[in-house]
Amino acid sequence: MKVKYTLLHKDKDTNARYAILDTNHGSYETPMFMSVGTQASVKMLSPLELKEINSAIILANTYHLWLRPGEDVIAHAGGLHKFMNYDGPILTDSGGFQVFSLANYKDISEEGVLFKSHLNGDKLLLTPEKSIEIQNKLDSDIAMCFDECPPYPVSYDYMKKSVERTIRWAKRCLDSHQNENQSLFGIIQGGEFQDLREYSAIETVKLPFDGFAIGGTSVGEEKEVMYKMIEDGIRYLPIDKPRYLMGVGDPLDLFEGVMRGIDMFDCVLPTRLARHGHAFTLNGKINLKNAKYKEDFSPVDENCDCYLCKNFTKAYVRHLIIASETFGQRLLSIHNIRFLIKIMENIRIAIKEDRFLEYKNEFYKNYGTKD
RNA sequence: GCGGAUGUGGUGAAGUGGUUAACACAUUGGAUUGUGGUUCCAACAUGCGUGGGUUCGAUUCCCACCAUCCGUC
Numbered sequence A: 001m002k003v004k005y006t007l008l009h010k011d012k013d014t015n016a017r018y019a020i021l022d023t024n025h026g027s028y029e030t031p032m033f034m035s036v037g038t039q040a041s042v043k044m045l046s047p048l049e050l051k052e053i054n055s056a057i058i059l060a061n062t063y064h065l066w067l068r069p070g071e072d073v074i075a076h077a078g079g080l081h082k083f084m085n086y087d088g089p090i091l092t093d094s095g096g097f098q099v100f101s102l103a104n105y106k107d108i109s110e111e112g113v114l115f116k117s118h119l120n121g122d123k124l125l126l127t128p129e130k131s132i133e134i135q136n137k138l139d140s141d142i143a144m145c146f147d148e149c150p151p152y153p154v155s156y157d158y159m160k161k162s163v164e165r166t167i168r169w170a171k172r173c174l175d176s177h178q179n180e181n182q183s184l185f186g187i188i189q190g191g192e193f194q195d196l197r198e199y200s201a202i203e204t205v206k207l208p209f210d211g212f213a214i215g216g217t218s219v220g221e222e223k224e225v226m227y228k229m230i231e232d233g234i235r236y237l238p239i240d241k242p243r244y245l246m247g248v249g250d251p252l253d254l255f256e257g258v259m260r261g262i263d264m265f266d267c268v269l270p271t272r273l274a275r276h277g278h279a280f281t282l283n284g285k286i287n288l289k290n291a292k293y294k295e296d297f298s299p300v301d302e303n304c305d306c307y308l309c310k311n312f313t314k315a316y317v318r319h320l321i322i323a324s325e326t327f328g329q330r331l332l333s334i335h336n337i338r339f340l341i342k343i344m345e346n347i348r349i350a351i352k353e354d355r356f357l358e359y360k361n362e363f364y365k366n367y368g369t370k371d
Numbered sequence B: 001g002c003g004g005a006u007g008u009g010g011u012g013a014a015g016u017g018g019u020u021a022a023c024a025c026a027u028u029g030g031a032u033u034g035u036g037g038u039u040c041c042a043a044c045a046u047g048c049g050u051g052g053g054u055u056c057g058a059u060u061c062c063c064a065c066c067a068u069c070c071g072u073c
Helices: A047-052 A062-067 A071-077 A080-084 A096-101 A128-138 A156-176 A194-205 A223-234 A251-259 A269-275 A307-311 A314-322 A326-352 A356-367
Strands: A004-010 A017-023 A026-030 A032-036 A058-061 A090-093 A106-108 A113-116 A123-126 A142-144 A183-188 A211-214 A243-245 A264-267
Touching (some): A004 A326, A026 A032, A047 A326, A062 A071, A062 A123, A062 A128, A071 A080, A071 A128, A080 A090, A123 A128, A128 A142, A128 A156, A156 A194, A183 A194, A194 A211, A223 A251, A251 A264, A251 A326, A269 A326, A307 A326, A314 A326
Parallel strands (some): A032 A058, A058 A090, A090 A142, A142 A183, A183 A211
Antiparallel strands (some): A004 A017, A106 A113
16 A cells, blocks of 8 residues: 555644554554664664664665665565564665766766766666666655755855756656555755746646655755755645755754654664764763763663663763774664654644643753754 | 884884974874765974984984983803
8 A cells, every 4th residue: 555644733833743654564653763674674773672672663765775675675575574574664765866876977878877886887777767767676665766865065056957856867767667556745845946846846746756855955055045955845735745945954854844843753863873972861862982971880861762862871881982882873763763764753742732832942951953 | 232223292113414304003082964974174293212413404413321221241
């Protein structure tokens, strides 16, 4: 079945909304944060650990799984869920972002994007049809359109051509989509140009997608610019379909997104920061490598209910990180993802009780606005 | 006692008669937003064992001393 979005409550002060998203692998409340597992693994975490922190949808990446191990291997395994033994919902990103992140080796044409494999240098052509075919085989619950995520900044003319092409690609994605059991989301682009955002949203919404994403954000633009990008696109999206803000996961950005009507977020930030020794806390992000934690035997975040915070000290994690022990990275990954998931849990409660702004203000006050 | 070698930042270690003494590790900060999993950026020796001498100028050349290591009695 396709995902089904049921709006249950809209915040009285803002565009924040509380809903239930039914998927092939369970029903989940939104707004939600999705953790990223590019190569069919949320780095450092087991499916069991994901379940313990109340993780719902996770991401996997078409481009990466295409190159390794190959979509057929996963299809033969019985699909991505069986392959990685994860029974929650999985969303696959289309490879569109790699057009941006692997910018050194790309050649974009109407047909698709010519990549140079980061693994062995092979020249590979990823097209909308190919991306969808791969995602069909991976058998994720939600597939994403193959889009172009241009860098920031880029000229108006370039962005206009890019947006128009991404819309043509969106149609090709729909036309080639075969998996009846899989949902397909369209992606709004347009950079910071209001009319292009609007055009992209209006044209994409005409197409029969199961949900809509806002892409092209968090590519180096200022925060205010990003918030404007969201606003310019989101007002054209239907209220009965899920809205996904791609690649955003800074704690404060979650609030800003929810406030503007976003239902789903994903971000590598919690796991990447964890691997580099940083932890989210209610009082802001901290760097556990800092010398001041050498003999700090308090929990990373005393308010947190995760395995790390309930059992270990800052001094211990600091030691593990400095000694390059992967256990430290695991503990921080668990904590950072749990931290964002917990924020979303609290946000949902706040929306239901019509006090989203109150909770947001309280969070900002403690967290500080520097990060 | 004698013979030989070496003495450069926390460590290992380049280097040169002349502006700011490489580099690596460690240390100390910072970065990170649809992940190319030990990443990227920055700071860190007013001084090259000590004291003299030569020189316009010495960490670099000379002398003495001290220290360490090796060999030997």
